[in-house]
Amino acid sequence: MTDTPTVTALVVRAREGDQDAWNELVDRYAPLVWSICRRYGLARTDIDDVAQNVWLRAVGQLKALREPAALPGWLATTTKHECSRVFRARRRQEGTEQPLDFEMTPDDESKLIEQELEAAERNAVLRAAFAELSATCQQILLLRMEGVPYEEIGARLGMSIGSIGPTRARCLEKLRADPALVALMTTETSRSEQYG
C-alpha cells in the first residue's frame, strides 16, 4: 500500500544526511502524525511534545530500520504510543480515574492504524501528483473543487470559457498519468474486487 519506491528513496537519501529528503518525508507524514494526535484530543503543547519526540526518534530510526518502507508504519505506531502515554499522564495529574476512551482490542487498534496509514499514503500520493501539475492546471482544479463556475474561472484566469473544459480534462489526464497514482489506483481496485 505504501508508495514503496518513493519512500525507500527518500529514507535512503535522508540516511545520508540529505535535508531535502527529510523535509519531503516530513511533508508526506506530518498530516498523519498530526491527525493521530488530534484523535487523542491532546492540548497543543502536548501535541508538540509528542511530535518532537516522534521526529527525533525517527531520525534515529532512519539508520536502524532494516526496511526503509517501514518508516510510515513506525511513525504511526510510535505516535500512537506517545499520545497514549501523555494522555494517561494527564489523566493521572487531573486525578481522573476514568479508563482510557481509546482502549481498544489490539486487533481494532492495528486495523485503525492501518486505515490511517492507508489514508495518509493515498493523500501523500495525490498531493505529490498534484504538485507536479502546471500552475494553471492546479488553479483550474482547485477552483473546480470549490465549485466555482466556468464563467468565473475564465474571468479569473483570463481564459475563454470554451477552453476551460478541455484544459481541465487535460489536467486530469496528466494527474491520472502520475506513476505513483496509477499504482495506487490499481491496488485499490484489485482490493475492492477482492472484497466485493
Next chain:
Amino acid sequence: MAEVWSDEELLARLAVALAAAKDVPPEFVAAARAAFTMDDIDIELAQLVYDSHLHPEPQSLTRAEPACLRTLTFVSSGLTIELEVTELQLLGQLVPPQEAEVRVQERSGQDAVRTTDKVGFFTIQPIPAEPFRLHCRTPGGLNVLTTWITL
C-alpha cells in the same frame, strides 16, 4: 484500467488530501523539519522508561528525605540518566557514574550548561518552567539526548 476513479471521485479524494495537509499548522511542520540536523545524527536518544507519576509505588518503598516529588529515568544504550524533582531543584545522577557536561535545552532555545561532579551527580536550579531536554556529553564520547520533559 483507464477510469479507475471517476473524475468526480478523483477530485473529491484530491480535495480531502489537500485539506488534510492544510489542517497541519506550518510551525508543526517546521519543528519536524528542524528535528533533522546533520550535527546531531550521531546523538543517541535516551527514552523515558520510568516516571513515578505513571507508576506510583507503594508508600513504604519511597524514601522520605528530601521530599522527592517525582522520579524520572531515561535510558540509552550507554547511559542512564536519573532525575529527581524536589521542591526547588532537579537532582540528576548519571549511571554508570562519570563526569559529563549536561546541557539544559529549553523549548524557547535557552541553553544552560551544568557540569556533573566526578561521580555523575548534578543539580539544576531553578526547575525549568517550560519543556526542556538534557544533552549529556562525556569525555569518553557518549552523546545522549533525552526526550522532551514537561514537569
